[in-house]
Amino acid sequence: MSYKNYPMVSRVVFGRGCFNQLSELLEVKRISDKAPFIFIVDDVFKGNAWITGRIPLAYSDEMVYVSTDEEPKTSQVDELVEKIILTHKDRPSGIIGIGGGSVLDIAKAVSIMLTNKGEAKDYQGWDLVKNPAIYHVGIPTISGTGAEVSRTTVLTGPDKKLGINSDFTPFDQVILDPELIKDVPKQQWFYTGMDCFIHCVESLNGTYLNTFSKSYGEKAYELCKEVFLSDTVDKKLSDEMLMMASWHGGMSIAYSQVGVVHALSYGLSYVLGTKHGIGNCIVFDQLDDFYKEDLKIFREMKTKHGIELPKNICKDLIDEEINTMIDVSLGLEPLWENALGPNWKRKVSRTDLHQLYRRM
Amino acid sequence: MSYKNYPMVSRVVFGRGCFNQLSELLEVKRISDKAPFIFIVDDVFKGNAWITGRIPLAYSDEMVYVSTDEEPKTSQVDELVEKIILTHKDRPSGIIGIGGGSVLDIAKAVSIMLTNKGEAKDYQGWDLVKNPAIYHVGIPTISGTGAEVSRTTVLTGPDKKLGINSDFTPFDQVILDPELIKDVPKQQWFYTGMDCFIHCVESLNGTYLNTFSKSYGEKAYELCKEVFLSDTVDKKLSDEMLMMASWHGGMSIAYSQVGVVHALSYGLSYVLGTKHGIGNCIVFDQLDDFYKEDLKIFREMKTKHGIELPKNICKDLIDEEINTMIDVSLGLEPLWENALGPNWKRKVSRTDLHQLYRRM
Helix, strand or coil: CCCCEEECCCEEEECCCHHHHHHHHHHCCCCCCCCCEEEEEEHHHCCCHHHHCCCCCCCCCEEEEECCCCCCEHHHHHHHHHHHHHHCCCCCCEEEEEECHHHHHHHHHHHHHCCCCCCHHHHCEECCCCCCCCCEEEEECCCCCCCCCCCCCEEECCCCEEEEECCCCCCCEEEECHHHHCCCCHHHHHHHHHHHHHHHHHHHCCCCCCHHHHHHHHHHHHHHHHHHHCCCCCHHHHHHHHHHHHHHHHHHCCCCCCCHHHHHHHHHHHHHCCCHHHHHHHHHCCCHHHHHHHHHHHHHHHHHCCCCCCCCCCCCCCHHHHHHHHHHHHCCHHHHHHHHCCCHHHHCCHHHHHHHHHHC | CCCCEEECCCEEEECCCHHHHHHHHHHCCCCCCCCCEEEEEEHHHCCCHHHHCCCCCCCCCEEEEECCCCCCEHHHHHHHHHHHHHHCCCCCCEEEEEECHHHHHHHHHHHHHCCCCCCHHHHCEECCCCCCCCCEEEEECCCCCCCCCCCCCEEECCCCEEEEECCCCCCCEEEECHHHHCCCCHHHHHHHHHHHHHHHHHHHCCCCCCHHHHHHHHHHHHHHHHHHHCCCCCHHHHHHHHHHHHHHHHHHCCCCCCCHHHHHHHHHHHHHCCCHHHHHHHHHCCCHHHHHHHHHHHHHHHHHCCCCCCCCCCCCCCHHHHHHHHHHHHCCHHHHHHHHCCCHHHHCCHHHHHHHHHHC
């Protein structure tokens, strides 16, 4: 048996206002005047001087806004990479992602594709990346996905939604500034926070789990419970705790996997473009057969924050569409194996999944 | 305000038996036939083929046994470095420490001193190291110190006991194999485990604490409580949990500091050579004025495992010796500031410390 040699984020700075250290952190990483830093920024921050005014642009550095209305696509990564190559003679000094999971994943993927031939879709899977990525920095502005610490970058390609899982994926530098997440709208705060809670549920209930991942998952699970259920934690502290929950939740995946929620949710977003956070919640809410006890807690959180999940989003789909969802979902074998064990194929049928999707 | 940019261990593999992957992990790191791997091994493993038989020696690789009867010294590091330089024409491909906190600290210090001029004592302090260390690997065979994950390497020098705290100190690779700690003798298991518990107590009660460090410290604290107080955790699981407690406890120091226990314990070991783990316990047991609630739990653990601490180890010392202890202790300003706040000097007097030491 061989155990995964997990690549950790090289450096992390945590603290309220530490975003102000960005300039100082990048300074020593600039290769030359002609090798720019490319800042990939969630376009929700367009015109938000409090964020963008602190992005240190010099020489030929560039700020690229990306929309996160849709889940990130391999084609979007390819376009960004092409644009960077065409605009700048020299390879960039670094890629800096400022945003939520989607933006962080795009930044990771771009930094990989700048040093690896072909298209992003060629690298969807496990350990297909050949060359180290260029220096890349992650700055989360919403908490929950764990993208800031993970070794994957989830992308929707022409024929699958699957991550670029590789040793070169994790960020070289992460900046955890809890102040940056203070203005996240409530619904998004909830759905993205639930991504973390659901990670933990899936990881802690999975067959892949070991004591390493369990210790991270348990801490993240606890922090989520406090953030979403406690009446005594103030907003500032709650933001800090959710930021750490996301971090530990992401680390807990090192020796585990997500499970049934993510498997089904990937199908949903592949066909309907459902965003990851809300998609997870819609799926989770139907999975009493798999995660009964944790669902109680989830529903308590939902009620406490007055969250109403969309209903009947699959009701009017044609069977072919449902079948595509099932194909995408069942293609994620490690997720099913983690959730249900090596004999998972005997434990879940296409008919079961069909019924589950129809109920969503 | 500027926050520390914490350098993390680059890679970690965790799993029962993962020590067997050492050869495979090193293979890709060999610079040339003439650039050896130097294995620094606790001499308690002399003749223990179960450990040493799995150390992959090739070309001019070398295994160096070190005694850990005494706390590691700067002079010991300098001697090892000199020997390596005299024996091998090429700079080593890597340094691998296999042992407890002392051995791991020696390995870290040797890897730093192979690329930095002068003597190890010149680098005792914060951020004095100029050049990156050579590739270094940590393989703990006892759990609690957190040396496997920390950015320090605690050494006793000619005039102080103080760490080489630097961004280049953390290991490039850590191998966490819980099987390696299965035969640790009970007393040592307890004292070293208490190093972790005490780290957490000092960090969680300190003024430096932030939400990042708190989340790690709380998890490590909880794991320690389970390991040392639960009746339902079996030995295998307990070893795994203690290994993770040590890891998280070490990480909790990222944005915190140890406190009064370590400050006094350094004085003790500087004058009497008291080993770190037992020294901490002897000191902690006298600190009702500082850590009352946690001391109750510590005493419960002590009773449960039938641990009798040495008594009156300072009773017959001359005042000059006690004064040296106090000097060493008070020299550790960040520890005191963390424990008692910026006005710590008003809160603790030499007379107090004199009395405390006399009681030990």
